Amino acid sequence: MTGADPRDRGGPQQPLLIVDGLKKYFPLRNALGTVSAHVQAVDGIGFSIAKGETLGVVGESGCGKSTTARLLMQLIEPDAGSFVLDGDPVGRGGVTVRELRRQVQMVFQDSYASLNPRHTAAQEIAFGLRVIGKDTATAEAEARQTLRMVGLDPDLYAGRYPHEMSGGQRQRVNIARGIALNPRLLILDEAVSALDKSVQAQVLNLLDDLKQRLNLTYLFISHDLNVVHYVSDRVLVMYLGKIVEVGPVDRIWREAAHPYTRALFSSRLSMNPALRVAAPPLSGDPPNPVRPPSGCRFRTRCTLAEDVCAASEPALIPSPLDAAHAVACHIARAGSGHSLAGALANAA
């Protein structure tokens, strides 16, 4: 299904969404209620999502990937940052935040907690449709239709409550609720992570199917690298509130440039008892996002860190070999002051 979308104003080259300078600090309050510190959840990130692509976001807990999703969804207000939706700036003079929200929907990780326990599947889906002004009967009918689209027979499932469904079925209802509002961007925040493997594969196939049929764009957040590799066109790697690397999935999988990305890949389980991982690529846990290290945030766990890494923060700059591939590492930039600077780029 490739009919022209009437909402597509900027043409295929115009990214669906451009995010710039996005920042969110969460205040930590002490017992007296005064702010004692901030969790630097997302610290000045910028990226764009092309129409029809799947942008994968990977990173460990505390890297800010879920906060980014909630910021895009306008569920929390950013401290700073601008959005451009299909060429139109969001906010003053451009499209409204309400309009942005209508074009973006989200599927959460916990299929149980994200469904109202007192609503049936059909009621849950119909709610959003009623919010955008449809009458109850129309909303109900469309909800049933959407259930069919996600592979649930409405005669069997429309009247079911969350506890009467399996995890996979519940997640299908969550997906149905998202697509019922006909969004252009669907954010999948660890949407398949909690599912059993056999069910996960079903839902991944469903997501692929829906993307083709509904002309959707996905922001796919997951900690599972294999799944991200499977579904994504481009990948964004985050570490402690910063983007450390972004680029086409095949390129990143072939030649990851950031030491963190490479460590993340080497941490993957081998899936082959004969080729077990011999030594862990990193030691320790990610640092606390309340007090991130100076300079490059990864330097405390990086085996290649030098003085320059503590002194200055590396900017996210495109690779000279591939403009779509950007890395935030002193090693990747010739003349940065790191002894290995430019060596990797030359080698490649």
Place this chain on the structure above:
Amino acid sequence: MPLDATPARNGTIAEVNDLSVRFVTRDRDVLVVDGVSFTLAAGEVLCLLGESGSGKTVTMRSLLRLLPPSARIGGRIDVAGHDVTAMSDRQLERLRGPVAAMVFQEPMTAFDPVFTIGTQIAETIVSHEGISYRAARARALELLELVQIPSAARRLDAYPHELSGGLRQRAMIALALSCRPALLLADEPTTALDATVQIQILLLLRQLQRDLGMATIFVTHDIGVACEVADRVAVMYGGRFVETGPIDQVIAQPAHPYTVGLLNSTVHEISRGAPLVPIPGGPPDLADMPPGCSFAPRCSAKSTRCDEIRPVLAPISAGRAVACHHPTLAGAKP
């Protein structure tokens, strides 16, 4: 007086025979483990692999009878020569720790939040071995070093919430090892951890298991984890063993259609570009199991026999067994 933890003459540390566990409440009577049998040799790592509701955790917990009061255990469980089903609660307490210890997915369940790590480990040692608190505290320090906690001496005085996720997991492993168990039971100990931390903990467990010669039962839903740590694997489905064997053989040539399906639906490096082949349908309802093979409703290779007669776990080659009427059919296409 500590219990005897030496394995039986034949080198077996645990032997489970026709284990069944049912949860009985006023409203429901559900058979969650149904006729499971296995033996575990000293120093061996057995992985119980299965999805949610497959009965893997309940099977493992039965070995220490760590089950809710509504559980009814049937069959025979021998751990280090002791009949666990016949033991009193007092005897069980002495079994837990020196003979068999457990690590959990969430370390906060193992620690009391109001005492320091060092105190809790030392007191466990004191209560089980009756040595002085000083000596026990020294042992606690050794243990923290054994599990590779950096600046261990300082961490002895840390409260559980002061440690990061990975360190807390290491501290719990230290607590489990405090009485030198012959058998370690691990319940998804790395599931809640980040990738870079998960691999550290897995490798640590693998190394400790090898160095200390502990037999280990490892419960996981993740084939990748099983590949990293297991010697043998038992694939569970609907409360039953459907396939057992050495991990490399089972992964390379799965014999049960469920194992095949599980491998196919797990996203690999090579999966990209091709649609996944999922197992259709969902996990079985334990309260309403089919009369024949529990996997038959989702199986593409089933015959009428599968709907009627329940297959038993039967050997197919050295060390391997499968509960399927048509095992070769599925095994032919790995």
Place this chain on the structure above:
Amino acid sequence: MSTSTTGLAALPPAVRKVARPPGRSFWMRLGRHLLRDRVAIVCLVILLAIALSAIFAPWLVPADPYKTSMLRRLLPPGERGYLLGTDELGRDMLTRLLYGGRVSLSMGLAPVVLATLIGGALGIIAGYFGRQVNMLIMRVIDVFYAFPSVLLAVAMAGVLGAGIMNSLISLTLVFIPPIARVAESVTTQVRNQDFVEAARATGAGSWRIIVEHMLANVTGPILTYASSLVSVSIIIASGLSFLGLGARPPIADWGLMLNTLRQAVYVAPLNAVLPGVMIFLTSVSFNLLSDSLRTAMDVRA
């Protein structure tokens, strides 16, 4: 790349068949659970009997509850056709007990219902909006909460003056703070769940989310708590009447009857105790029913 292995067609029929009838709502399950609870049934029957006999008292007992007779004072039960005897002014005890149920039951239920509406609304608003709104509402509530409930009721009834209406108002005020507290804490819990976030993601306004998503999830716990206050309300109301701060003579009210029969406790002990027995029976029934309700809610998962 999109060969649909996900559609309904891909599922074999055996998987699609459903074992249990779907669509059993929370309230239906709660009801079924209560119906299997023997204690709850017994209490329900007792309370229904008391309520129905209070409502239909004029048809059940032909006697006039206010008709006094100096000749027939304090007759023991069963004598001269008085099934439960007479009181200190010669009025039929049975009749007055049944009529008294009207006042006592309404004094048990009405303040709790009113307080649940007001306190529940305050608590839900405080819990949902949080921050300053919560601060404002809950701190004001805390001031009232600082006084023991009986003392507060007595003080307020004292200020407002005696009378059923005034004791109803003072009881309502007494119950608003605890109910608001419970409502606030339940709402805060529910509010932090993903489904509320998901509802906000559709662009729904706060009131819509409160009405359609929050209410159904918080009413259960709030009602359970409120039901446990009914017996307290009956007892305090009776206490107010007993102290002369509630119902005024000659109205038939269990608390008041207990007071006026007090002097007769050595002459006709059985008669004097009867109103107390009614208060006890009613409040214990409400209490046990409330307990059953709580258990039923707990096991719903």
